[in-house]
Amino acid sequence: MNLLIGLIFLAGAFAAVRAFWPQRQAVFGLIAGVTGATLLAVERAALLTLQFWAGLIGFIAILSALLVILHPNPMVSVLFLILNLFCVALFYLFLQAQFLAAIQVIVYAGAIMVLFLFVIMLLNLRVEEGLHLTGGVQRPAAFVLGTAFAGVLFWAILHRRDRPFLEPPGSAEGFGTARDLGVLLFGRYLFAFEAASILLVAAMIGAVLLAKRRLQ
Amino acid sequence: MSQELTRVLIESGVKIALFFVIVLTLIAYLTLAERRVSAWIQDRRGPNRVGPFGLLQPVADGIKFLFKEAITPLNAYRPVYLLAPALIFVPALVTFSVIPVGPPVRLFGYDIPLQIADVDNGVLIILAFASMGVYGVALAGWSSNNKYSLMGGIRSSSQMISYELAMGISLVGVLMATGSLRLNDIVQQQAQRGWNMFWQLPGFIIFLTAAFAETNRLPFDLPEAESELVAGYHTEYSGMRFSMFYMAEYANMITASALLATLYCGGYHVPGLARLGLSGNVAALLGAAAFGVKMGAFLFLYLWVRWTLPRFRYDQLMNLGWKVLLPASLLHLLWVSLIVLKGWV
Numbered sequence: 294m295n296l297l298i299g300l301i302f303l304a305g306a307f308a309a310v311r312a313f314w315p316q317r318q319a320v321f322g323l324i325a326g327v328t329g330a331t332l333l334a335v336e337r338a339a340l341l342t343l344q345f346w347a348g349l350i351g352f353i354a355i356l357s358a359l360l361v362i363l364h365p366n367p368m369v370s371v372l373f374l375i376l377n378l379f380c381v382a383l384f385y386l387f388l389q390a391q392f393l394a395a396i397q398v399i400v401y402a403g404a405i406m407v408l409f410l411f412v413i414m415l416l417n418l419r420v421e422e423g424l425h426l427t428g429g430v431q432r433p434a435a436f437v438l439g440t441a442f443a444g445v446l447f448w449a450i451l452h453r454r455d456r457p458f459l460e461p462p463g464s465a466e467g468f469g470t471a472r473d474l475g476v477l478l479f480g481r482y483l484f485a486f487e488a489a490s491i492l493l494v495a496a497m498i499g500a501v502l503l504a505k506r507r508l509q
Numbered sequence: 510m511s512q513e514l515t516r517v518l519i520e521s522g523v524k525i526a527l528f529f530v531i532v533l534t535l536i537a538y539l540t541l542a543e544r545r546v547s548a549w550i551q552d553r554r555g556p557n558r559v560g561p562f563g564l565l566q567p568v569a570d571g572i573k574f575l576f577k578e579a580i581t582p583l584n585a586y587r588p589v590y591l592l593a594p595a596l597i598f599v600p601a602l603v604t605f606s607v608i609p610v611g612p613p614v615r616l617f618g619y620d621i622p623l624q625i626a627d628v629d630n631g632v633l634i635i636l637a638f639a640s641m642g643v644y645g646v647a648l649a650g651w652s653s654n655n656k657y658s659l660m661g662g663i664r665s666s667s668q669m670i671s672y673e674l675a676m677g678i679s680l681v682g683v684l685m686a687t688g689s690l691r692l693n694d695i696v697q698q699q700a701q702r703g704w705n706m707f708w709q710l711p712g713f714i715i716f717l718t719a720a721f722a723e724t725n726r727l728p729f730d731l732p733e734a735e736s737e738l739v740a741g742y743h744t745e746y747s748g749m750r751f752s753m754f755y756m757a758e759y760a761n762m763i764t765a766s767a768l769l770a771t772l773y774c775g776g777y778h779v780p781g782l783a784r785l786g787l788s789g790n791v792a793a794l795l796g797a798a799a800f801g802v803k804m805g806a807f808l809f810l811y812l813w814v815r816w817t818l819p820r821f822r823y824d825q826l827m828n829l830g831w832k833v834l835l836p837a838s839l840l841h842l843l844w845v846s847l848i849v850l851k852g853w854v
Contacts, residue, residue: 341514368589368651375644395633403640404670410644411666414651414659470629471690 296336297348303329347387354380371409378402390469516619524625525606532605536759537567543812550816571752579748582653589652594746594753597645600638601760607631608767609693611777611797614790623777623797624693631692632684635768636677639723642761643669646725646742649754653745661741664731664823668722671827672729675834676719679712682845683772696776700783706773708848711841713773715834720769722830724761727815731823766807767800774803 303325310321333340357377361370378401385394478486541556541563548555556563581587608631611623628634643666650662683705684690687698699705706713722729733741743754770776777796787795821829 366586368586368648372589372648391628392630392633395630395637398637399633399640403637403643407640407643407647407666407670410647411663414647414663471633 296332296340297345297352299332299336300329300349301352303332343387347384350380350383350387354384367413368410371406371413374409375402375406378406388469392469392471392474520619520621521625524621528605528625529602532602532760532763535763536756537571539759539762539808540570540755541566542808543815546809546812547816550813574749574752577748579750580745582655582745584654585745586652586654589648590745591750593645593649593652594750594757595645596648597642598753598757598760600641600645601757601764604635604638604764605767607634607692608764608771609696609776610800612789612793614793622693623793627691627693630690632680632690632695636673636680640669640673642723645757649746650742653742655745657738657740658742658744661733661738661744664738665725665742668725668729668731668826668830671830672719672722672834675715675830675838676723678835678838678842679715679719680772682709682712682842685842685845685849692771692776696771696778699775700778704773704775704778706775709773709841709845711837712845713769715838715841716773717769718829718834720765721811721814722826724765724811725758726762726811728818728821729826730820731826734820762808762811763804766804766811769807770800770803776800776803 307321307325354377357373357380360373361377364370364373378397382394382397382402385391385397544566545555545563556566559565559569581590606625607628609622609624609627613620613622615621646665646669647662650658650660650665653659683695686705686709687695689695689698695705721727725731725733731741733743738744743751746754777800779795779799782792782795
């Protein structure tokens with residue numbers, strides 16, 4: 294944990310120096326590099342723990358999620374969203390769900406984000422355009438829902454405080470493989486699976502119909 | 510640090526370094542092979558001045574690229590512009606990590622598989638990183654802030670999405686026959702009941718066609734069609750950054766050939782080798798050599814097709830992808846599932 298906090302602190306300091314004194318970057322970069330290397334050498338035992346890597350990836354996930362909202366260029370936001378989805382895939386790996394991790398990358402980072410990229414490229418949004426929040430219920434609703442969500446998260450953290458930081462949910466042989474998941478999907482959860490597939494087909498046909506109607 | 514962990518780390522490190530060096534060398538000589546083969550097909554001599562048979566030509570090319578000026582256009586979006594060549598090059602190399610090159614060899618008392626990672630869902634990892642390749646091309650096109658580049662990037666992303674579908678569905682046929690996503694199991698299953706290439710011929714042809722489209726090679730190289738788009742998505746790149754795109758194209762070709770060899774041509778399996786009763790390591794080396802030969806055959810096919818066939822028109826490309834290959838792959842899937850259900854193979 295010390296290592297993680299130290300590295301995050303160094304990265305933050307480096308970013309601050311870059312932003313406020315653009316001419317002093319090189320010196321501070323050198324200091325930060327040397328300090329980081331010493332920290333890594335002293336705390337090298339932490340490099341082999343799951344906690345360190347999970348913490349690091351969690352930090353990157355939060356940072357990229359923040360940048361998705363805060364970055365003025367929509368294209369860069371899309372790129373950070375891809376990074377964020379990758380971090381989520383890595384979290385699946387930590388929980389031994391290797392099949393879900395691969396699917397997360399294929400479906401979200403691979404297929405859906407390409408469409409996002411495509412649309413933004415075609416519209417050629419250079420800087421943030423047309424995002425003007427008007428009055429109405431949206432702003433207070435967002436505030437209430439956000440507070441509620443933060444409360445739930447806080448409650449979850451308090452509730453689980455004394456448990457191990459990362460515990461694999463299943464230690465059985467073959468947990469999280471495609472075979473294991475297939476047996477569950479086509480056995481116990483068959484009805485939910487088929488219902489979801491019908492819903493998806495209906496949505497797809499509806500989308501095609503709506504798009505075609507505008508064409509004529 | 511436990512001893513087992515140390516061994517695994519050292520073993521993987523050595524294997525990664527070895528694979529990296531081999532693939533990079535292969536890329537360098539593939540550029541030479543492309544020029545020599547094209548010369549041969551067009552009845553010319555090709556580059557034969559630098560070293561014997563022109564074998565040092567890739568070195569000369571590399572030095573030239575390094576010393577060229579790397580220009581960034583004034584209105585390019587710099588961070589993405591610099592990131593794009595890496596984004597296209599890295600997925601092509603990462604894919605190679607799950608491909609089994611040969612059966613395990615026995616060294617220093619350990620069984621060492623000739624594969625960097627023998628993961629349970631290797632096929633999915635390949636698909637995942639294949640879909641990552643789109644970003645490099647699309648972002649290179651967008652960030653250059655050039656109309657031709659943007660057209661190239663958009664063309665490439667729509668082309669890759671369209672052909673990924675047919676590719677994935679024809680792949681399902683192989684997975685159905687094997688019942689596993691592990692590439693090693695796919696190779697072993699082919700050793701038992703014959704290569705997939707023969708009894709899944711339609712799937713093989715669809716996969717081959719889609720692989721040409723995925724690697725942006727002729728006859729599907731519309732993202733960089735010179736006659737319409739100057740040079741497509743890498744119009745604005747120069748020097749080593751330009752050569753990164755070139756290297757990525759060849760790395761993609763190598764990965765696609767390795768995949769075709771593994772999925773449809775039995776990977777490192779040599780028919781009749783098991784009957785000779787050779788010792789483990791010799792058989793493993795022969796298997797790896799056989800894999801190399803199969804991969805080389807597909808690489809040659811890539812070059813051969815490029816210098817023989819003309820380029821498709823864009824609407825023809827899309828028609829082929831959606832109206833021919835996709836239905837054909839679905840029909841093929843039906844046929845394979847019938848065979849598997851009846852137990853004919």
